[in-house]
Amino acid sequence: MSAIGIDFGTTNSVVAAWTPSGPEAIDIDSPPADWADLGFGRVLPTVFGLGPHGETLFGWEAKTLAQGERLQAVKRLFQQEVSVTLNGQEFLVETVATMLFGHMKAKVLESGISADKAVVTVPANSRGLARYRTRLCAQMAKLQVLALINEPTAAAMAYSQRMPFDQRVMVVDWGGGTLDVTILEAQAGVFIEQASKGIQRLGGLDLDARVAQHIAASTPGVDTWNSLERHLFRLAVEKAKVRLSERDFTNVDLPRGGFFRLERAAFDASVHSLVERVRQPIEQTLADLRAAPADIDAVILVGGTCKVPLVREVIAELMGKEPAAGVDPMTAVAEGAAIATAILSGQMEDNDFFVATEHALGTFALDQTGEMRFSTIIPRNHKLPARATESYTPAMDEATSISLRVVEGDPDDEDYTVLQTIDVPLDPARERAQDKSFDVTYEYDLDGILNVDVEDRLSGRTLTSSRVGSGIAPLTPRERVRIAEDSEAALAEGRVAPRPAAAVADPTVAELLQRARTAVIPYVDEDKARPLRELADALERASDAERPDRVLDLELALLPYSYLF
Template sequence: MNDSYGIDFGTTNSVVARVTARDVETIALDPDRPAEWDGTGFDRVLPSVIGFDRDAPLFGWAAKTRTGARIDAVKRMFATEDTVRAGTTELRVEEAAALFFRHLQTRVAQAGFTTPLDRAVVTIPANSRGVARYRTKLSAGLAGIEVSALINEPTAAAMAHARRIGSDQRVLVFDWGGGTLDVTVLQSFEGTFIEQASKGVQRLGGIDLDRAFADAVLPAVGGASRWGAHERTIFALNLELAKIRLSTATSAVVALPGGRGHVDVTRDQLERAVLPLVERTREPVETCLRESPGRIDHLVMVGGSAKPPLVRRFVSDLVGAPADDSVDPMTAIAEGAAIAAGILHGTVTDLDFHVGTEHALGTIVHNDAPQGKFSVLIPRNTKYPARATDSYMAARPYQEEVDIQVIEGDPGKPIDDDDNVVLKVWSVPLVEPRPVERSAFDVTYEYDVDGILHVTARDHLTGTLMMDEELSFGAGENKSELPKMRRRVDGLMDPERVTRPPSPEGRLSPESEAAMTKATKKILPFVEGHERDSLERLVTALAAAAPDEEQARRDALVRELRRYAYLL
């Protein structure tokens, strides 16, 4: 039977897993991980970073360890941005994400799996708006991956623990990754996980913890204010690595860029720096416990930001249960997505899942409220698929169209609160100008099982369909743009544009291969301009060297490498 794939498309890191009739496993995606990151849990994790070498894309560690043209946390932009720029390259947000999905597809093929990654279950934060859900599905599709389903990340995490949890149990999933926090209470019943309550914070995660830690450490580092972009990149990576090590050690050493020494950091220092951010996780946890009261039988904590001891103590005390450590927090979500794919494709037969709305959906009505009032149509925690219909009419006689503002969020908060997002303003064209009393029409709002919103409008008098739209954003506003976007993604991923790989294994001596590896992995990501051009020419020349030329070309490259000893 063919493999079923699950993709955890994360803000800072991504994971791909597959499930067969026998087991579930994660796939090693990036052989270029720096050696100093060994043993940190990143062996099957790919940094969600996109870089550009001129106009050729780079991904994962090759992008994360370079200075300059790069895109971090594209997933965070789904709900807020239309385009993103890296150096001179400007892309639609969906195109940037599609490039990353295409790279995942390529890596799975290079790992030797015979079933192509052309269909998968993809995870999404439970607190993601309809906009982000639509864009995730669109981006994967542009990369040539059919999305069998979008599944909320907490549900996927619970499914990774499913066989240990058993039936008739209440589970709280605390999913804190690089960019978002999701807290969800689920009920397990005869192999099925049903969401009971969900709450989250859209922009709170490892990115913010890293920034807070850096703000605490940098004042003690002399000369840091004079660092360039390259030096700041190196220090940020080294500090992130120290943060990870402090989950198991009480102190760590952070190397300063350029061989300028090091700075010692402690777990106490980290915990003081991030405590205000950890405190912000209290509200969504308590909201879920209040909205779905009762004893929590299992606490599942996933995501890199959920690993520090401070966070695990804090959440365990709130929930009244210890964290379940039976599945790797870094890969659990992808494994659960693969299990969901197995359920859909018939590979897994003893489990099932259901998901629901994390936000209320409604319209903004003005009436007596100058800024408008949230009129709820579909309450939060409603199971998908969900449907509601409301009636509208013109405000004045013989009006030609009616504007409807559709909002997702928390009706208990002011309209302009950050938790409330206007998804779209639809201008519904009336069938014909009429008196107000004869202008009525129905609008039906319907979430599909992926949480993507579909909206239709139908005239009362004639039954005429006035509007039929899927919630879209950015490029999705004009579907005629999608073929152009697909061609752009295909063009950027053309193998001829990607940096030339090393020569076939065995053709050059081990010494030459080692020199080329040092240049491409440890130096080229950090240099630019004529220095980069010069070094690339030496690497290319050695890669193409005939046997009688190899020694001289290797010596030339090695001499150049000595200039960058501080990077080696």
Template sequence: MAGEMSIIGSVILALFLAGYLGQQYLPPPKPRVIGLDLGTTFCSVGVFQPGTGEIEVIEDDKGRNSIPSVVSFTPTGVFSGHEGQELSDTNPQNTIYDAKRFIGKIFDEDTLEKESARYPFKVIFNNRSAEFLVSTNSTFTVTPEFIGSRLLLKMKKMAEKQLGVPIDKAVISVPAEFDERQRNYTIRAANLAGLDILRVINEPTAAAMAYGLHKAEVFNVLVVDLGGGTLDVSLLNKQGGMFLTRAMAGNNKLGGQDFTQRLLQYTVERVRQQYGVPPTLKEDIHLLRQAVEAVKLNLTQEPHVHLRVPLYLQTTGANGAQEEKVLFQEKLTRELFEELNADLFQKILAPIETVLIEGHLEKEEVDEIVLVGGSTRIPRIRQLISQYFGKEPNTSVDPDLAVVTGVAIQAGIMGGSWPLQVSAIEIPNRHLRKTNFS
């Protein structure tokens, strides 16, 4: 018996030694499972690198680590991501965005009509579901999951190009409030892109993993996810490596796009004041919107930014209507930006207060405040959250990439990659409902 135990021990030791030597001297295997963040406004794809344990967020050919969640249809083809977004002003009726808001969701006709009024493209009612009407060489409808599949396919190809291997397996994140139907339709979108989904993980849990909270001694975690188009606040309770979502609230009509729009409205009015007419050409509006978006991003780092945009204004002279080329210049300050959006920023606190009430928790009992989404970079928003809780939120992870980082960690776990990670287990909370503000 002792001899058998000795042999078994030797075999185990040899296996560990072989694993160690393989790690040291052999090139690590390529990741075969990707992590996908199919966001409302932006999407990202990441991988867990075996051997090093590092997370790599895949970049496109221009070095950008996320793509806009936009798909545009033209007579010559279908364009996803940045290519689709470039067509949004010149081809608005056939450029679809925010498809995630509709995927797998059941509507009544009146609700869908109200929801679709905010979009330049046509949303139609079909058997309690939403579809998008597209007119190019012919007129046809596409489903939200088809739009999602085009974005997922683009990210799949980005990963394959970067890694040099075919990819057909993934882990994907979804909002915590997604029901079973919405999760299944998200999986269907991935299947249309040629991907087998090994696991669906909630976005707040993925974010918590990115911050390493699945391995830390924390119990109550508040996740504030403020992206381009939506605000989601989740209260997580962690016991060991298990996460339970205790409460959710949010505002599906509040995000970075709204802050940009306030700044755009201000600059359009300044053009009118300086030149007597506002910009009306689609190309001018497109340039101005792009410039204002860049200003918004820069104001997170700088106290003021100089805006310079060439415009072709439609003026009226002695010879009637004419086009005048001007260089619009304006100094925009962080103080002005905060003033223009003061009421919108204040709305962020309402869902936070709600999840604490519904989670039966005092704000002093929150162990970690985790920020997710690019809009949480805005200094005034961080200041409001810090003042409310009396302590600084955790900002150790890039908020734009927190979800995709967590999903990539989970993808590494599902792929059995070395070094082994602690998995986060989500406890389903079937009775939980999200409180929505507007």
């Protein structure tokens, strides 16, 4: 056996392998007894930490670290962050993620299973940037990535192993960081995504933060807790959330003694507005297919957040049916990824899977009224791999080049991300704009990697050809080697070789920036994270004269979230 399935989650990761009896999750970490009793026996927290002597720690050791610093929710940082800071030292996000993949691979090898190849799962609504970086980091950990597949597709494959008949299923995949809703058709062992919609920054972390805020509001002295006490409080809140899945009340231990009695009714009230947001992607996917809840044969719930009773109640009420049984929300995605490895390696010849785009791909172009609008080339919910071509003409006769913006987004919501801007040369000898027309071809593969070709319509000559780096400039070969070598050395020697944080020499300022970027920004809604990110960037760029004011601005902005750090 040489291939594994990896569910690289925001808060927790799971690895599974294909065996003669089917997919099986692999023990790759040892949780404390109180967490193991809550169903986390085969789960590795996606947490990276530095111990008191600078040693690298992963999983439960990092999550429960008493002395030192830790970084949680690494996958959330894939959306836009380039680096993170621990102990005043800066690390590329890719370096941290590569070490996490390497750690998982090493633990699988220790269990006696070969792990040279892998299928890695990603959220269905994951942007191209996050997909690109996920694949890159797994490769730098010396894993041959057979494919990136969407988490809901993997979950449906795991469910269909137990219910092997033709059906249309809806998967609600709600983990620590993201919410995805996907409708798939399972026919004769083939899994076909039909529609998908999600929310990128909404998960168990956000529920935890909301509950922590509720408790902190009636707990004196919260603003005087030190960083370790705040961390212990966050762990206690997370544990209470899990316990309330089976109890009507529980006690949340407070770091300086005593406890807060948390009843499920109060928990439900504090997170109700967040849970209600699950309705929008469910209703949208049904509308995309012009389907009704009765047209769905089974509703599959995966991800830790789907274990919350209120979540299950809201979904059951909306869909008119109880969630399907027989699926472990914590391990189903990894098990489905293991099934995908068996399909791709030929061990399951009668099965296959097809995925679809969750976002449209296109460019910005002038419409007939002269307004700049999104021009779709590959629509949302198109099956992958996909290839499509659209023709365009420069707006002016005098144009000698155009800037083609490669855009990913949702036209209905007017939510766009510019993945890359490509300069396209035009023939200056041609006088009329229509003689400078060109064809733009987008080719999108199963891994979410986009190739863009621009061809002159008159001559058929290729004007430019780009492999879009999914929102970032691809790392140079030297950078890839450095990250891989640093990660491998850290795993082998229990140390790290970080890049100095030269931008901020003042340790007090560096600590404040770290608090903002690793303890608060990943855990709050994007509309709240954006101004915090801008304040942190402004502080980092501030001159000596400006710095005191910028420090004060950021400190005041972080005060409402003091329970998080």
